Amino acid sequence: MDYEEYEQLAEQQRVKNNQLLDNFEEHLKLEGLSEKTVSKHLSNLDFYVNHYLLYEEIIEPKDGIGEVGYFFEGWFPRKAxxxxxxxxxxxxxxxxxxxxxxxxxxxxxxxxYSELLDLIKESKAEWVSYYEPMDSGW
Structure with missing residues (x-):
């Protein structure tokens, strides 16, 4: 697949992703979350589904559940x-x-979903620790 074909397919997926994000936004509002919280959640989620999951290959959000660990271990610290x-x-x-x-x-x-929760439980402290000041030993 050449770059132009990839970009076309990625744009098609982005349209689908944005429809899913719109539906999720309505869901969050029905949960009673404030506009500010909903906006922040959607911004963070957009970065995951429309940037990370489409960065090197086209991964649908439902399949992106298996990519969360890679996201926090390497991509997020480098790209955000x-x-x-x-x-x-x-x-x-x-x-x-x-x-x-x-x-x-x-x-x-x-x-x-259970595997995702287990991964987060096991790895969250490590993901957060990437941002702790490093002791250079000097």
Missing amino acids: MWSSPTSVNATITVLKKFYTYLLSQDLITKVQ
Whole structure:
């Protein structure tokens, strides 16, 4: 696949992703979240589904559940200049909400969702620790 074909397919996926994000936004509003919180969640989620999941190959959000570890271990620290312990925690929060929503829509399985929760439980401290000051030994 050449670059132009990739870009065309990525744009088609972005349109689908944005429709899913619109539906998720409505879901968050129905949960009673404030506009500011919804906006922040959508911004963090957009970075994951429309940037990371489309960066090297085209991965649908439902399949992106298996990419969360790679995102926090390498891509997020390198590509998000604003990444910090706070932004890691905020992104974890919205990914959990998003994949809960996808589960409620039968787009992922309970097993996939449980594996995501296990990964977050096991790895969150490590992901946050990437932003701790390093002791250079000097």
